Amino acid sequence: MARMKFVCDAERCIECNGCVTACKNENEVPWGVNRRRVVTLNDGVPGEKSISVACMHCSDAPCMAVCPVQCFYRTEEGVVLHDKDVCIGCGYCSYACPFGAPQFPSKGTFGARGKMDKCTFCAGGPEANGSQAEFEKYGRNRLAEGKLPACAEMCSTKALLAGDGDVVADIFRTRVLHRGKGAEVWGWGTAYGSQQAGKPTNGGTK
Numbered sequence: 106m107a108r109m110k111f112v113c114d115a116e117r118c119i120e121c122n123g124c125v126t127a128c129k130n131e132n133e134v135p136w137g138v139n140r141r142r143v144v145t146l147n148d149g150v151p152g153e154k155s156i157s158v159a160c161m162h163c164s165d166a167p168c169m170a171v172c173p174v175q176c177f178y179r180t181e182e183g184v185v186l187h188d189k190d191v192c193i194g195c196g197y198c199s200y201a202c203p204f205g206a207p208q209f210p211s212k213g214t215f216g217a218r219g220k221m222d223k224c225t226f227c228a229g230g231p232e233a234n235g236s237q238a239e240f241e242k243y244g245r246n247r248l249a250e251g252k253l254p255a256c257a258e259m260c261s262t263k264a265l266l267a268g269d270g271d272v273v274a275d276i277f278r279t280r281v282l283h284r285g286k287g288a289e290v291w292g293w294g295t296a297y298g299s300q301q302a303g304k305p306t307n308g309g310t311k
Contacts, residue, residue: 108183109226109248110270110297111161111257112277115154116287117264120145124157127259131227132244138208140224141256146291157256157265160185160206160224161296168198168207176221182248183270184228189220189242196221203295226267227254270297 120143128134128141141159162185169177169185176191177198196215199207209218229246232239239246247254257267266273281288 107269108271109162109228109268110183110273111159111226112266112273112290112293113156113158114264114266114277114280114287115146115156115289115291116280116284117262118143118155118157119262119264120155121261123259123261124256124265127255128159128224131247131255132225133240134244135210135222137210138222140206140208140222156291157260158204158292159256160202160226161204161292162224162226163296164298167201167203171197171201173197178231180228182228184226184248186225186228186230186243187221187223188231189222190231192220194218194220204292224254227252 122143125139125141125143129139132140134140141157143155143157145153145155147153162183164183166177166179166185169179173195174191174193176188177185178188179185194209194216196207196209196218198221199205199209199215206223208222209215210220210222211218225243227245227247229235229239229249230243232242234246234249245255252258254267257265266276277290
């Protein structure tokens with residue numbers, strides 16, 4: 106079974122926000138919630154770069170560890186999802202996540218902000234695949250349709266890669282070999298346990 110992962114190639118990202126728009130459009134994300142965003146690293150400094158950031162579906166997800174009601178679960182493909190019917194909106198996951206992925210539809214104190222929302226890797230939720238209930242709560246289940254996340258498919262420069270972790274790591278490694286720079290992948294080490302895409306991680310290859 107493939108282990109799904111994200112890679113954002115900072116050497117290719119042009120900060121067009123196409124990934125953000127694709128996510129909102131495909132999943133009809135609630136107003137005020139951004140499952141994906143584009144941020145600039147070292148803004149204003151020579152060599153600044155932009156990256157697309159969302160839930161990385163970590164190998165050892167801190168959100169899962171701190172949730173007091175255990176609303177998070179992991180699919181066979183390694184995608185970290187959550188059950189909104191179980192979520193109490195406490196915000197613990199928001200404090201624990203190193204990527205700022207958990208989002209809440211309302212402002213104010215935790216517990217009054219509503220149910221947490223985040224990137225699902227376009228894999229839906231616990232409801233039946235492709236059902237209206239699943240779509241209304243989590244967005245479109247593209248993985249069940251044999252497709253990849255909309256954000257990656259719509260990336261015009263293919264900076265954002267999504268899919269089988271071994272495959273996307275191989276693609277990224279090939280790019281680095283050809284251009285001779287840009288081997289570091291922001292967030293890869295935090296999410297998957299290796300500082301560079303393509304290097305072995307704990308308990309797996311590449």
